[in-house]
Amino acid sequence: MDTAGVELRPVLDEVGRINPFFRVEARAEEPGRRPVxxxxxxxxRGRVADVRRSPAGPGGDPAAVEWRVAASLFHQGLATRLLSPVLAAGLCHGVLLDARAFDWRPGAPVELGTGQRTAARVRGGLVGVADWIEESVVTGVAARVAEALSExxxxxxxLLRGNTAAALAGAVRVLGSDRPKVRADAESVARDLLARPALAGTGGYRGVDPEGLAVFRRTTCCLYYRLPGGGLCGDCALRG
Incomplete structure (x- = not known):
């Protein structure tokens, strides 16, 4: 891919103001950081262990949080952090932010950075945005992390495929609420991706809510309800 084109730092700064899940820091090469x-x-395993310790609270028992529950929560949170800025960069700025260039520091809280300096412009309209999200995130980084978790x-x-779908729908919802002008486009991209083989059968949209935002319902459960004190998420399959 030819990445010559748009300077990325202003794009990252702008979309990063939406909320922390859209934030990716433009950084120079830093020792100890690794590509996600x-x-x-x-x-x-280390990331899952971190999640197990976190809900247990200070002095709590990580064993009270099932491994698969922590793995699911970690994956869905990461998928949201991968998808959100790529979606926003594509729809709000028309550029291809590459999740495959995202990095993090092992053993530290998940804070994503990138050494990508410039980005090519989107080609092919909304289909081009969907193609890029599928390539760089859905079948790219999110799928690779899911493989590592399964191993x-x-x-x-x-369940992990469902997490990616739910993360996509969540990113679309937040972006559509914050940037109403791209709401319809964001939901169109999501519907396109949900119909493709990588996410087929993971969930779909069911009408709109009072704010006019599309309502997503997944077909699998992220297992959040199995956390001590947990409940059902808004898109949970268990809601019927």
Missing amino acids: RDCTVEEA AGRVAPG
Whole structure:
């Protein structure tokens, strides 16, 4: 891909103001940081361990949080952080932000950065945006992390696919609420991606809410309800 074109830093700064899940820091090469796309089984285990400790609270028992529940929560949160800025850059600025260039520091809280300096412009309209999200995130980084998690422990691949779909729908909803001018386009991109093989059968839209935002319902459960004190998410399959 020819990345010559638009300077990315202003794009990252602008979309990063939407909320923390849209934030990616433009950074120079920094020792100790690794590409997220190269997530190893050991890194995946470490990330899940971090999540298990977090809900348990200070002095709590990580064993109270099932491994697969923590793996699911980690994956969905990361998928949201991968999808949100790529979606916003494509729809709000017409540029191709590459999630495969995102990096993080193992053992530290998940804060994404990128060494990508410029980006090519979107070609092919909304289909071009969907193609790029599918390539760089859905079948790219999010899928690779899901593979590492599946190798690291017992978590269903179908559940992780559902997490990616739910993360996409969540990113679309937040972007559509914050940027009403791109709401219809964002929902169109999501419907396109949900119909493609990588996400087919993971969920779909069911009407709109009072704010006019499309309502997504997934076909699998992220297992949040199995956390101590957890409940059902708004898009949960268990809601019927």
